[in-house]
Amino acid sequence: MKKQIIIAAVFLNSAAAFAQQYGGMWIPTEVNEKEMKSLGMKITAKDIWSTDKPSIKDAVVQFNGGCTAEIISGQGLLLTNHHCGFGQIQEHSTVDNDLLSNGFWAKDMNGELSNPGVTVDFITDIKDVTMQVFANTQNLGEKEMAALIKTNIAATIAGFKTNQYQKVMVKPMYDGNKYYAFVTETFKDIRLVGAPPQSIGKFGSDTDNWVWPRHTGDFSMFRIYADKNNNPAEYSADNVPYKPKYFLPISLRDKKENDFTFVFGFPGRTTEYLPSIAIEKVITDIDPAKIKVREITLKTLDEKMRSDAETRIKYSAKYASVANYWKKWIGEVEGLKKSNAVKKKQDYEMLLEQKNPEIKNTISKFNSLYNSQAPFALNNAYYGEVIRNAETLRLANYYINYVESKENGKMTPEMETRFSQTITDFYKDYDSALDAKVTAQLLALYQQKTPAEFLPANFDQYSDINKNYSTVENWSKNSLISGRGDLNGKKADKDIAALLGNPKFIETIKKDPFYKLAKDIKENYMSKVDGKFNDYQSQINALQKNYMAQLMATDKDRKFFPDANSTLRVAYGQVKGSDPRDAVHYGYQTHLAGVMEKYVPGDYEFDVPKKLIDLYATKNYGVYKDATGDVPVNFTATNHTTGGNSGSPTLDANGNLIGLNFDRQWEGTMSDINYDPRFSRNIMVDTKYVLFIIDKYADAKWLLNEMKLVK
Template sequence: MIKRNILIASAFFSFSLGLAQQYGGMWIPTELNEKEMKDLGMKISAKDIFNTQKPSIKDAVVQFNGGCTAEIISPKGLLLTNHHCGYGQIQAHSTVQNDLLSNGFWAKNMSTELPNPGVTVDFIVDIKDVSAQILESTDNLQEQDLAKKIANNIEVYKNSQKIESYQSISVKPMYYGNKYYAYVIETYKDVRLVGAPPQSIGKFGSDTDNWVWPRHTGDFSMFRIYADKNNKPAEYSKDNVPYVPKHYLPVSIKDKAENDFTFVFGFPGRTTEYLPAIAVEKIMKEIDPARIAVRDVALKTLDEKMRADDATRIKYASKFASVANYWKKWIGEVEGLKKSNAVQKKVMYEGSLIAKNHEVKTTLDQLNKLYNDQAPYALNNAYYSEVIRNAETFALANLYSNYITSLEAGKMDEKGTTAFKTKLTSFYKDYSAELDSKVTAKLLALYANKTEAQFLPAGFDKYKNEAQNIVSFEELSKNSVITGRSQVNGAALNGDIEKAFSNQDKLIKTIKKDAVYQLFMSIKDTYMKTADPQFTGLQAKIDVLQKKFMAQQISTDKDRKFFPDANSTLRVTYGKVKGSTPRDAVSYDYQTHLAGVIEKYVPGDYEFDVPQKLIDLYNKKDYGNYKDKSGDVPVGFTATNHTTGGNSGSPALDAHGNLVGLNFDRQWEGTMSDINYDPRFSRNIMVDTKYILFIIDKFADSKWLIDEMKIVK
């Protein structure tokens, strides 16, 4: 239960009220907090940021491949995003013989830029508040009836709008369904790789430095958008031409100073700033620790093999980085929630709401009961979901399970089967059955030891011994068709997939008899019977009350300016360039430099090696126009912008709307800002534009790219 330490909470609450940006903010660009932005130093207007009547900054900002953010920095569609956002594409073009991850890639001209099938960028053409239309006739509806009516209203709205053939409309809920917004989206499908530094620059510090400040990572890569001859979206074609943007960002190489105004424009993924205290406590004490435990086992097993074998390193590079990213984030989140007294802070805020509106107490009492009732099911959900995600052999078994279910229900046609085979081919390409046999064996032991007996299949105790599992599961894996180590219809599923599917009835029967598949299904069936219905049923009730609690917060707290939680829609966050003092006797400056890269240099190391050419440039002090007043090249900087996943690759802009940095991370002590933004600790981390241009110009000898840009000196 929550320890309601009112004295501590009250002191902290009073202290936090005195700080600027108390709650952070991820603002819908049509509803900017313009006054505070200008008070903090912004020199342009909200209309310069988002305008549908004339070119504005929003026309230079795109969602990159459905996840990260990117920005246009030249009149020829040159696109800048993070190295880790383009990592999958860099990996896809890499082989052991031509390792672009290790060596980097720089096109010498447009004709040598590399196509990336399936990669897209999305422009937001317009944003409209459509709450009245979507919530029409829903006042007295509950749960399923409400969801059905809203879905119908969304379809009616979409069908009433006239858009171009290459556009789409997405309607998104805000404030837990109290409001709805429509987004007109324009998608471009020909995106080519232009340049990427070697990972010894783009991923410098790798997992050790991930989420950590001071940071010295040149986390950037470059792409280009191509369009048809009319500048409209088109599938890849050699006849396509560079896209001509409505607006592109000037790139500033001016020095930065502490307290300079900055704002970040991008597509933050997901935050939950308005949860009740009980929910935050469950995340901090139960859910995050469970997720961390599972990924800790998987990552250690993968890392051991990746360090010893280059082929495995390349095959698993992108997946490892993805798994490690949130593993470390959750560790920092737990520590940050504790350090910022997040639960007590929430308790105090809830008390202030109750004092103004006693109906809030009824809502919170109900939420407290529901979260406590849900706790054992939520914990099992966390372990189950993470085990199935990180034990890739079980993830494969789950894919087959879902396919067989759809097939037997008559919901799988030829098109669906083709899509499924394509998905399998992609999965097997970067899957090692032998390596994952060890991962899965270890996670079986963790699941058996950490999960309450009521959520486990009968006789599951035999999987508690990790060493024993490694031997027994390897035997199952070697004789399994789904791992690709045994054949069906005369072919392996990870080899000739068409032949393996040539007799589908036989394939399905063989999979159902597969020992790995049967083991997975025993876990899945038990979870679906003993935990999932209870978890989802209680969550549905929590969601209804959370919507009510959100509405009560807005109606009760008249002094607070609310912004909606992030949901992968276009947002603006703002703040100031600033260092931090995260712990007693520890102070961080806001800026790092190239000298710090050299200080961290460990020859031949997986994470801290440095290319010889970069060392030579440092020794010669051959910095060109890219040094700052210290005489060194600035690498990264921090500010108080409120960011999250999805903001990776987002432009960091100055008071005049010039590009000054590329957002790529947050400071570890402030990763809890997805749940509880704290102005004392929450810092976003950006690559300095001076370092980006320095690497392009001096290291990569690609001045032709610099010549495309508008440089603000």
């Protein structure tokens, strides 16, 4: 035991040399101002968050529910990642007008493109409502407490005075030990202003994804429109550019190692306070299962996308989505192993047990629960990924849910309309013959990796991939679900509404082999796995809440932040390179010269537009070069980020925009679970590169005229 405690102390001492031992995603009303200032921040916490005056929070928005964006002009100009706006760029692209390949730059506001359904959310207020949510819940049983908390949350929300375009959401923090209310304001008229071609915005594509050194101009530009009173409104030609309370000045200054930075955005999900047994299961079971399913999917899609332009456009956003976390999980497993995360947690648990003996009992319960849940958790991972990536089976599940709702009388006209739209949108980017190949392979994998007792009867017939190719393709040719078969001349991928209106539709769809297969798989999963998995998970969640309370009560030397949950957060750190492996050092900054070093003419991932080559050849860099004489492209820092931070502004000590967060370094992707200051680095587009592309490449100087540049 003494040896383990010494090891932990050695690690803590080595980590203390870095800016943040544990990282941190801080609620903006509770930032760690003292440490931020000790690292070099010049502004105050009230400059970051204030409801009494304009502050930086008034320029930071959640983009379309999943990314972050920032306002960079007094006319509502938004900056976010290229990959965050990718779906909208794709939506406006055709084979004849390929904005993905060619880029897009509006010549003026009249040329900006509308994007129905895209939203931007501001956070206008944050309140700690823990006392209101827990009122009268003392000494209640678990179910009674959960019911009263739900009632209290509804009453808390009802107690806020809001405008019609505002809403209130209450979110648990610290594994349910505290609750916060967030007042949001949603804008719905968001127009595409500009985007570089994907040879810039997605340079390096999947090969470089999660990788450093990086050379990607991952940015796109939108604009918020409002009604004539500057309030949110549905799209209208009469709407005008939104006038923000605050917008971010943009810095043209060079960066230096150890410069203070902070990131402001909407990180999606982290689990920093898991016990060691949970991390062990991620490494050995859960991540490897998900990686394998996506590996098969990606290889099959890639072969077709590289040989067919129509497929490439149709599947570009989908492929990027699948590939993103596939590669992240690979890095996460490697990073957790390299940072010795399980041992690190075990040592920390032992230290805590010396201070609080109750924690030993908690850890013992965790070990028992996670080990009992393990076979069900593994099948849950395989089932979820197979149904997600075998798109024909996912479609079949949509139809199963529709039929069941129709037959039990729960299908309303509104639900039917939404279903029709969902299915229509799905078929638009779906290739049934291509997915038949994916589905055939994933059926074989699911059969091989799932215990027989969890599978439908006779499922071993799907063990042979080659037989599956023939079977699935033959089904697909005549299937209503695949869109290749028809009912009285009507096809699902052409006119779903007419098909649903046919009185024989339900009878016919229930005979579809994909419907029957998906139903068999689902029913076996639900009856044999789902209930057990969720029962154990409920017990784990309750224990995690208790463990979190124990941690905060026991470790008085540690300042705790809540795990990410898609709410507004501040992370901070320093500009830094890294030493990810023995004798390997990464600098903190890349340049345009590095783009040209990677350039491969005609390559799917590493081609470069001729104009960019010419700008490099003539060194026509203007004010955007740094002290090296080259244009900086990307840089790294120790800010603690995750999914959802894509598009987040990176700001300097004075609150000026210096970069646009878009990725993490592969060696540190385990930071969702185990932030390690030695390896955890976020990757950002340098504002100099963004401005260089807008000015010199796109010749969109009218946009620069809106901005406030700090030289």
